Amino acid sequence: MSQKRVIAVVVTARPSYSRVKTVLEAINQHPDLELKLIVAASALLDRYGSAVNYIEKDGFKIAAKVFNVLEGENLAAAAKTTGIGILELSSVFDNLKPDIVVTVADRFETMATAIAASYMNIPLAHIQGGEVTGNIDEKVRHAITKLADYHFVASESAKERVIKLGEDSKMVFNTGCPSIDLASDILNSKQLSFDPYEKYGGVGARPDLAKGYLVVMQHPVTNEYKDSRKHIEVTLEAIYKLNKTTLWFWPNVDAGADGTSTGIRAFREQHQLPNVHFFKNMEGKDFLELLMHSDCLIGNSSVGIRECAFLGIPVVNIGSRQNRRDRGGNSVDVNYSQQEIEEAIITAVQKGSTSPSFIYGNGSAGKKIADLLADVPLQFHKTIVY
Numbered sequence: 468m469s470q471k472r473v474i475a476v477v478v479t480a481r482p483s484y485s486r487v488k489t490v491l492e493a494i495n496q497h498p499d500l501e502l503k504l505i506v507a508a509s510a511l512l513d514r515y516g517s518a519v520n521y522i523e524k525d526g527f528k529i530a531a532k533v534f535n536v537l538e539g540e541n542l543a544a545a546a547k548t549t550g551i552g553i554l555e556l557s558s559v560f561d562n563l564k565p566d567i568v569v570t571v572a573d574r575f576e577t578m579a580t581a582i583a584a585s586y587m588n589i590p591l592a593h594i595q596g597g598e599v600t601g602n603i604d605e606k607v608r609h610a611i612t613k614l615a616d617y618h619f620v621a622s623e624s625a626k627e628r629v630i631k632l633g634e635d636s637k638m639v640f641n642t643g644c645p646s647i648d649l650a651s652d653i654l655n656s657k658q659l660s661f662d663p664y665e666k667y668g669g670v671g672a673r674p675d676l677a678k679g680y681l682v683v684m685q686h687p688v689t690n691e692y693k694d695s696r697k698h699i700e701v702t703l704e705a706i707y708k709l710n711k712t713t714l715w716f717w718p719n720v721d722a723g724a725d726g727t728s729t730g731i732r733a734f735r736e737q738h739q740l741p742n743v744h745f746f747k748n749m750e751g752k753d754f755l756e757l758l759m760h761s762d763c764l765i766g767n768s769s770v771g772i773r774e775c776a777f778l779g780i781p782v783v784n785i786g787s788r789q790n791r792r793d794r795g796g797n798s799v800d801v802n803y804s805q806q807e808i809e810e811a812i813i814t815a816v817q818k819g820s821t822s823p824s825f826i827y828g829n830g831s832a833g834k835k836i837a838d839l840l841a842d843v844p845l846q847f848h849k850t851i852v853y
Contacts, residue, residue, distance in 0.1 A: 471501040475565035479508040479576035481518040485751035489648035489833025507533035508576040540725040552579025573608035581614040592617040597625030599791040603689040642835040643828015650774040651830030669746040674712035685766035687723025695723030696730040705808040776824040781815035795824025
């Protein structure tokens with residue numbers, strides 16, 4: 468009987484868990500793989516929704532926890548958090564001795580995973596490389612591509628881009644995005660199967676969702692972080708003026724998150740926001756179900772570009788955070804303009820749902836990735852293809 472491959476997956480934030488949940492399930496179910504789940508950074512912090520609670524509730528055994536987030540929510544804190552992550556993850560990898568390390572997407576903490584694994588000669592697999600957005604995330608994403616040995620990309624254009632970056636085409640696989648797997652599970656949902664107020668609490672009004680509602684998820688943009696408060700205030704003004712039932716989610720731990728959070732709190736104290744309810748976090752499947760039955764998503768989250776395109780949910784995408792990312796037909800891009808945002812929301816709600824897009828896959832990414840992790844040759848060197 469052959470020995471199982473040990474696969475260490477590092478989850479550093481609440482979006483990363485949604486991105487990789489079906490991969491974790493598929494690894495656990497695969498006869499030739501053994502999962503070692505490492506939870507780190509903001510995924511452990513309650514102020515950002517403590518994703519670790521949902522991970523444990525879903526039945527995953529956590530092999531190690533890495534507390535490495537430095538307070539500050541500015542560029543220096545992000546850089547230092549990455550450095551602490553390299554130190555701590557190196558010790559974790561040395562203890563767990565994985566055959567392959569898996570890192571997800573493009574958050575600054577994922578750079579620590581990639582650097583630690585690469586310097587320890589551990590084969591590195593990267594999920595969601597090859598995409599473009601035009602901010603610091605793109606630099607991180609492409610840097611991890613050059614450190615990674617296996618590339619599980621989410622679209623054909625991403626695959627082409629990774630190969631153009633000089634990676635061996637035999638190690639680049641278009642698996643689709645694992646988050647689409649979760650979205651495919653709720654395609655037949657006819658109505659909300661839970662009460663978000665009862666299940667998740669949160670702060671603010673408790674309006675009647677049966678009459679329709681908006682969802683807002685807006686994060687700071689790292690290369691525009693000094694303007695994060697101004698950016699969020701524009702969206703707040705638009706939502707306040709529209710006076711529609713709205714469910715609003717707090718931002719990620721990025722440079723500028725303090726400005727975003729302060730802007731929300733100050734605006735809420737001044738205007739009360741009678742039709743807005745605020746949430747820290749929500750289980751991935753519940754969040755997608757909430758989106759499925761919403762009138763529109765507003766903000767700059769990649770969930771609007773990926774899962775909402777697959778589900779046909781209208782999206783008003785604000786600002787530059789998702790610049791140049793592959794689009795379905797469900798989103799409209801607007802600037803930080805109260806009038807533009809208001810008009811785009813009204814138009815999107817009137818038009819309603821759109822045709823589903825399969826640009827990021829059809830809902831089978833998790834199993835594809837697990838099968839590849841079991842079969843790829845173990846290597847931590849690059850084949851020269853320039």
